[in-house]
Amino acid sequence: MEWYRFIIFGKVQGVFYRKSVSQTMMKKQYKGYIQNLDDATVEVVAEVFDDDFDTFMGILKEGSLLSSVKDIQYEIINDAEFTTDGFEIRY
Numbered sequence: 001m002e003w004y005r006f007i008i009f010g011k012v013q014g015v016f017y018r019k020s021v022s023q024t025m026m027k028k029q030y031k032g033y034i035q036n037l038d039d040a041t042v043e044v045v046a047e048v049f050d051d052d053f054d055t056f057m058g059i060l061k062e063g064s065l066l067s068s069v070k071d072i073q074y075e076i077i078n079d080a081e082f083t084t085d086g087f088e089i090r091y
Contacts, residue, residue, distance in 0.1 A: 001047060001048070002047070002048060002076050002077075003047050003048075003076070003078075004047075004048050004075065004077065005044070006043070006045075006046070006060060006072055006073070007037075007041050007043055007072070007074070008042040008044065008060055008069055008071075009041050009069070009073075010067065010069045010071065011066075012042045012063065012067050012068075013036050013040055013041075013042065015063075015064055015067045016065075016066060016067070017042060017064050017067040018042060019064070020063060020067070021044070021059060022034050022089050025059065025087035026086060026087045028055075028059075030046050030047065030087050031046065031084055031086060031087060032045050032047055032084065033045055033046075033084060033087065033088045033089070034087070034088075034089055034090070035089070036091075046087070
């Protein structure tokens with residue numbers, strides 16, 4: 001299990017991307033958060049198990065019906081400290 005930081009590029013703001021992704025993440029019981037960034041990208045920080053990474057990426061790529069994901073960049077966060085028991089939208 002690792003904490004990851006993802007940056008999602010494309011048409012991902014103002015198209016229900018955060019809501020759609022967060023609902024799916026909650027159903028699958030992931031821990032973390034999703035938020036818009038000032039540069040029109042979306043950030044996701046989440047705890048992901050190695051054998052579940054492809055499923056997690058699939059959720060990020062699918063997004064919402066109106067979104068269009070062009071690229072996803074990610075990195076492992078070694079010193080992540082979060083106090084969330086679930087998955088939340090941050091504003």
